[in-house]
Amino acid sequence: MWVLAAVTAAALLVSTIVNRKKTWEAIKKGMRMLLSLAFPFLTVLIVVSLALMFLTPESIAGLLGGAGDGWAVAAAAVVGSVTLIPGFVAFPLCALLLQMGAAYSVAAVFLTTLMMVGVVTLPLEAKYFGWKTALLRNALSLAAAVVVGLGIGLAWSFV
Amino acid sequence: MKQFLKRNAAHIALALAFGVFILVSWLVPLPAGKEAAGRFAYFFLEFAMFVPLLFILVGLFDVWFPKAVIERHLGPGSGAKGIFWVTLLAMLQAGPLYGAFPMAGVLWKKGASPRNIFIYLGAFATLKVPMLAFESGFLGLKFTLLRTLFTVPLFIAVGFLMELIVGKRGFKVTPPGEGGETTECAKQA
Structure with missing residues (x-):
């Protein structure tokens, strides 16, 4: 935040x-x-504030904290896609997930979908790109996130 | 002004409904509603401090980088170098993904190729330097490096696929506030 302010001030x-x-x-x-x-x-912002009433960090951790089977990966992809969590909450939350015994693949899918896929911001994205392109970008990004995870x-055990 | 309000009627209605909901949660009282209000206040504060700076930077970029330069370095035919430059540009930024859309609009206006615009979005989403520093702090360097290693080829692949599917005919990025009608309204407002 302060870095951004400093950069903007310097550029101005x-x-x-x-x-x-x-x-x-400009x-x-x-x-x-x-x-x-x-x-x-x-x-x-309003939609996210309301959505987080139902999806608290605790409930997300509970949902994804189980064994790293296919269901946990799928759940991670869905939760990561629909929620919009700022990085400073997401990274500690992921660390917590791993502590609770979630697989690395689950944490990575959750994090990558969080970063690349945004269902709540779809209307906003469509304003720039149109619905077809926005939906396609999100769908491809979702697939990419699952591959990354x-x-x-x-790779985790090999490195 | 009137037209500006009319176009945003649905958003304004939602904001009013949310305001009523918060008021009710304070009166009843409803702890979950109060928490939502607190979260909203936090998000809004972050937004109010952060997003105007972001837009000023996009405006500066728009004014100072000539179309010819962007076209040459990020346009169709910029090849691997174009991918490198657009990734670097995205890495040096900050903020949530929706903050990248206005910049994508400016890049398009200046002649960047569709492929590079989507690579920009992918790199912005996953590879911002401030975020990587934060990530390695919480999840370790090994996790961050592995994630980067897997993510880079994939968002580049997404860029190629997007160009292949939607990039050829009639592709455009409309930066809101740039089109004729929108500009008129913004001026009136």
Whole structure:
């Protein structure tokens, strides 16, 4: 967060020194994009806050903490796809999963789907790419995430 | 302004309903509802601090990087080098995946190939440097390296597949706030 603020401030400063008019244009462009997306963003935040009422970190850990069979991988893929959990919650949660005896493949599938697949953000993604492309990207990413997870599960004991 | 509100009517209705729900949870009181309100406040604060910065950076990128440069380095025919540059660009950023969509729109406008745009999204989702540092802290270097090793070829494959399936005819990325109608509304608002 602070790194981002520092980078933005530095970029703005340099840009202002070089060309004040262009910088102002950049800020206006950015704010215009932000304004047109503010309400869809707000909806995502509300939906996620409500969804986490039912999917608490504890219940997720309970759901995925079992043995690393096919069901746990499938459950990890579904939960990872539909939830939107920020990284600073997701990584400790994954560490907890592993401690509870979940397989590495399950943790990896959960993490990778969390990163690459976003069901709640689909409407937002469709605004940019159209529904067909957004759905396809998410479907392919889901498949990729499962491959990554299974690959890590297989490779873990060899490395 | 009126048109802006009209276009967002469904979102505004949901926000109002959520506001009523929170109010009720405080009055009843409903602990789960209060928790949801707390989470929302947290997300919103993060969003309010983080997303404007992100959009300013996208705006700066838009203004300072000429179309010719992007086209040459990330356009169709940029090959393996294009994949390298677009991955590097994504790795140096931060934030949730939905923060990458506006940048994808700008990249498209500047002539990046569909393949590289989807590789950008994949790399942004899985390979951001700040996130990798955090990951190795919690899950260990071995896990992070293995995950990276498996993820890179797969998101590149997703990029190739996406280009093959949707990238040829009529593919476009519309950055909201860029199109004529949207811009008009944004100005009025």
